[in-house]
Amino acid sequence: MNNDLNPSLVTGGSCEPAVCATCAVRNSSLCAALSSDELDELNKLSRRKSLRPGQIYVFEGDQALDFANVVKGVAKLTRGSEDGRMQIVGLLFPSDFIGVSMGLGHGGDRKPEEPYTIEAVSDLELCIFPRDGFERLMRRFPALEHKLLDRTLSELQVAREWMVLLGRKTAQERVATFILHVADKMRHQGCHSGISFDLPLGRGDIADHIGLTIETVSRQITQLKRKGIIDMQGARHVVSCDFEALREQSGY
Amino acid sequence: MNNDLNPSLVTGGSCEPAVCATCAVRNSSLCAALSSDELDELNKLSRRKSLRPGQIYVFEGDQALDFANVVKGVAKLTRGSEDGRMQIVGLLFPSDFIGVSMGLGHGGDRKPEEPYTIEAVSDLELCIFPRDGFERLMRRFPALEHKLLDRTLSELQVAREWMVLLGRKTAQERVATFILHVADKMRHQGCHSGISFDLPLGRGDIADHIGLTIETVSRQITQLKRKGIIDMQGARHVVSCDFEALREQSGY
């Protein structure tokens, strides 16, 4: 229940041309499906956009914006309700693709509504593609669509894992699972073997992600520290953690 | 918490050849992407399989089985843990596609593990395709893969809606939302305008789907009846319901 929209941080962010050749996610994003010739074509369509923490890329209910790749940073995909409840339904890391939540191919008619708000959690860099241009490229280069299918299938997996967490796990298990997921993510991002890493979210966002309150999250983290399962410096930096024990606490 | 596996109802079911021409989901399943010539090719690959309520198509952890379309009936996609907790992460209705939970294209190596158990909830009829044959067809007929992407994207939407339900809604809201979803589903299946319909799940399965216990589900349904928002005959048949009020109760 963490619904305060800082009024000073509204939708926006700076914009500049993109350079695919030097892109950090050229080989891990959808773009990995393209040859360098094909990539040149995409490059003509694309622009870069930077967002500061708390800035919002789209609001739920607004007309759909362009597609985008996350190039740097972390964003959250959220649904809020008027009484202040909020749920994070997905985290977006570098190489994740944005903009297909409501499906493809709304060609002629006006654009559909975004079902979720997308908000920068850290300093965020996006690579943006206009919808029709990108959809045209997908038709010409089926490998692009194939990779999008792959990605969507694994996001579906993640969402379903989270349904198990939200539906059946205890507070302790949720927090343990969350930390394991972050450690895993960090390992894939090439951090130092995952033994030491930063949590990408504050307590409030963690709470909104795992379906608890700030206070409960805080208490559970304290518990894990007391049990010696994790060790932290400050509120966000995990210095060490006993993965074996975490897995036991996580409810598989 | 509804984990009893009836030992008399194990994996299995009868098998017979398929006839696409007379298929109930020819125009609503993935197959709608195919011309009748193309469909002939698919027909050569496919077989029908029938399952009785409670019979299991795959166990989580088992090697992946073939792809399949649901032709008739309802199945549930579940994850259970040893201590008896269970979560339904998806319901499968006619024209839904089965078998891509762990992604595509595991060609050479041995098949991947199914992450979820698939179990028949009512009398179930499946149309089964061998994995490699179907994947070959997908490569030849991109429209097939395109439709699969569409379907996967909307399943992702549903899963995320459910994350909001499981993470942030009260018991009352969950039950109201569930009934609305069922009514909606039934309307799409062409039932009598949705004013009167059967719940496809028993109390236990509803509980496992919306992250509550049998008792809480039962109490909440009783509440809705007392408030005059729904009216039922027996435990499963909804005679009438006030959609406006239900939507108000559902937490949007």
Next chain:
DNA sequence: CGTACGGTTGACGAGTGTCAAGGGTAGTGG
């Protein structure tokens, strides 16, 4: 008519949420 199974209801307790106060830390301005 008896049994089995699923659903309902009640009493009680545990686990989280809520509300409120206090502590840390980083950033700002004097």
Next chain:
DNA sequence: CCACTACCCTTGACACTCGTCAACCGTACG
């Protein structure tokens, strides 16, 4: 350089929703 502020996190006390355990009811089926 230090005080002040703001924000986030932590901790405690208490309330409340939902889970647990148990008994009972109704319907289907042998």
